[in-house]
Amino acid sequence: MRVSANLGFLYADQPVTGRIASAARDGFDAVEFHWPYDVPPEQLRAALTAGGIQGVSINTRRGNLDAGDFGLAAVPGREDEARAGIAEAVDYAARAGLSAVHVMAGRAEGEAAGRIFVENLRFACEQAERHGITMLIEPLNLRDVPGYFLTGTDHARRIVAAVGHPTLRIMYDVYHMQIMQGDHVRTLQGLGDLVGHIQIASVPDRTEPDRGEVDIRWLLDQIAYSGLVGAEYHPTRAPGDWLRDFRSSS
Structure with missing residues (x-):
């Protein structure tokens, strides 16, 4: 099982480049990011190279946080902003040496939102194809992100x-999908190679994936998935200690 440290949550007391070094030191196979745009992409690439660790993904920007934005790609009237953000994320990922971009849908509803999301994703895929980058969409739960457009795997x-x-591809976050729908084994088996990335955390508290409603280790053993598993949780102890225990339980 290859595990990626989500540096949006892990090692949060350090600068981004320090988080990369810490994840590499602790034995993670890869790292993924939320919004590292304040760090020049060449500097991020250099830190990945220095740590000898793979860089996976970033998110498109959320938009105007003061206005409650949580992504723009499905929001009517924001198409120009959404596409600018997609182009920025793809360019950043390519220059930093990352392999995927998560296109955030945003808070929206209705047929117009769905049509806009599809059109923006087609634009995103055309941009990404030039660099060999995978595009990801992720269903989120409505408890944490009320009004989010994409909330289920169907x-x-x-x-x-x-x-x-x-x-x-689809990014399948066990935390979000346990809250929204459950039935992970059958769902993941049915999705097959549509799954481009899996993320894990405990439910309901989103801490280490070694407690709560879902037996994460058992779940991952049941599915035919060979990709990276992203540890996207709020740590209560050193991430390296959790990783060691997680691997020793396999």
């Missing part, structure tokens, strides 16, 4: 089919 599957581009 909807995500329909979006992927409508976009019709081979570079688009």
Whole structure:
């Protein structure tokens, strides 16, 4: 099992480049990011190279946080901003040596939002294909992100089919999907290679994935998935200690 440290949550008391070094020191196989845009992409690439660790993904920007934005790609009237953010994220990922971009849908609803999301994702895939980058969409739970457009795997599957581009995949976050729908084994088996990345955390407290409602280790053993597993949780102890215990339980 190859595990990626999500540096949006882990080692948060350090600068981004320090987080990369800490994750590499602690034995993570890769790192993923939320919004590292304050760090020049070349500096991020240099830190990954120095740590000898793989860089996975970033998110598109959320938009105007004061106005409650949480992504823009499905928000009517924000198409120009959404596409500018997508282009920025793809360029940043390519220059930093990252392999994927998560396109954040945002808070929206209705047919117009769905149509705009598909159109923006087609634009995103065309941008990403030039660099060999995977595009990801992620269903989120409505408890943490009220009003979010994409909240379930059936909807995500329909979006992927409508976009019709081979570079688009689903990011399956066990924490979010336990809150929204559960039934992980059957769902993941049914999605198959549409799954581009998996993230894990405990439910309901989103701390280390070694407690709570879902037996994460058992779940991962049941599915035919060979990709990286992203540890996206709020730590209560040293991430390296959790990683060692997680691997020793396999």
